[in-house]
Amino acid sequence: MHSPGMPPVxxxxxxxxxxxxxxxxxxxxxxxxxDLCSFCPKDLKQLSSHQKIEFLALLLQENPLPVSHVIRMxxxxxxxxxxxxxxxxxxxxxCIRSKWEDAIPLALKMATEQGRLKFTRPLFRExxxxxxxxxxxxxxFLRHRPFMHxxxxxxxxxxxxxxxx
Numbered sequence: 214m215h216s217p218g219m220p221p222v223x224x225x226x227x228x229x230x231x232x233x234x235x236x237x238x239x240x241x242x243x244x245x246x247x248d249l250c251s252f253c254p255k256d257l258k259q260l261s262s263h264q265k266i267e268f269l270a271l272l273l274q275e276n277p278l279p280v281s282h283v284i285r286m287x288x289x290x291x292x293x294x295x296x297x298x299x300x301x302x303x304x305x306x307x308c309i310r311s312k313w314e315d316a317i318p319l320a321l322k323m324a325t326e327q328g329r330l331k332f333t334r335p336l337f338r339e340x341x342x343x344x345x346x347x348x349x350x351x352x353x354f355l356r357h358r359p360f361m362h363x364x365x366x367x368x369x370x371x372x373x374x375x376x377x378x
Contacts, residue, residue: 230261230263230264231267233259233260233264234260234264234267234268234271235271237256237257237260237268238268238271238272238275240252241272241278241282241286242272242275242276242278244282246279246281249281249282249285252285252286252289253289254289254290256289256290257290262297262299262300265297265300266299266300266303269300269303269304269307270303272307273303273306273307273310277307277310277311277312278307278311279311280311280312280313282311283307283308283311283313283316284313287308292304293319298323298327298329298332301323302323302327302331302332302335302336305319305320305323305336305339306320306335306336306339308320309336309339309340309342309343309346310339310343312343312345314345314346317340317343317345317346317349320336320339320340320346321340321346321349321350321353323336324336324337324340324353325353325357328361328362328365330362330364330365330368333361333365333369334365334368334369334372337350337354337369337372337373338372341372341373350373351373351375354369354370354373354375355375358370
């Protein structure tokens with residue numbers, strides 16, 4: 214107990230809340246086009262905000278979902294209306310990673326309005342990696358750079374391969 218390394222006994226944690234997130238994320242990743250109608254709003258009814266964040270984080274760790282899945286997820290869960298920044302940022306990253314073009318303006322809006330680097334930088338990165346959004350992303354960044362925190366502007370500029378001002 215008083216030496217470096219793992220503790221001698223690994224505690225057993227209650228995984229009930231995590232298992233609900235894991236199960237739902239696996240349903241989405243394994244779903245075929247014909248399975249999409251099986252999802253309904255009650256899938257998320259019992260999940261807390263933290264569980265929704267974990268659900269989206271698990272989806273981000275997988276290969277990108279097909280656009281049809283993301284569109285169905287929006288139809289069923291209406292994530293675009295969520296104001297929670299933690300949920301919204303992960304949702305928009307998932308949309309952009311899946312190449313859903315309708316999410317580009319929403320992601321750019323959040324990336325420029327939400328000042329926290331933990332949201333801004335990943336959103337700008339995802340947008341830059343989406344070929345159809347790259348030029349608009351760089352233009353939007355250059356337009357908003359003077360109003361950004363200097364460290365944020367520098368780091369996002371490096372991600373977007375833009376010369377420092």
